[in-house]
Amino acid sequence: MLALARAFARESDIVILDEPTSALDPMSEYEMCRSMLELCARRACVVISHRLVITKDVDRILFLEKGRIAETGSHEELLKENGRYARMWKVQTKDIL
Known part of the structure; x- marks a missing residue:
């Protein structure tokens, strides 16, 4: 938190x-x-995370797999693609949706 x-x-x-x-x-x-x-909102931020709770509200998501960009887009776009990001989102949010 201090950092x-x-x-x-x-x-x-x-x-x-x-x-x-x-x-x-x-x-x-x-x-x-x-x-x-x-x-x-007042500066550029890059957030690296395995937890996707923040991704719903960011401008752009870069989903990495094996060190390469596997998927990119907004939260809604990536959910519609129903790829790896969408599967991870569904697993992480299944108890709260």
Whole structure:
């Protein structure tokens, strides 16, 4: 959490976050994602995550597989494609949908 606060306290044009919510419980993760989206509205943010809770509201998703971009698009576009991203989304959200 401290590293995340430091990242947003600096006046930089881009912020890169690697698994920023990995140590959080689901409720804290949700709140953190809402806060990150607000803070990222004023700068470019790259978020690397296996948890897809934040992807629903981002501008663009790059889904990587074996070090290469396997799928790219918005959340809605990738769900319509029904590929790997859509399958992962469904698995991660099955208990809350």
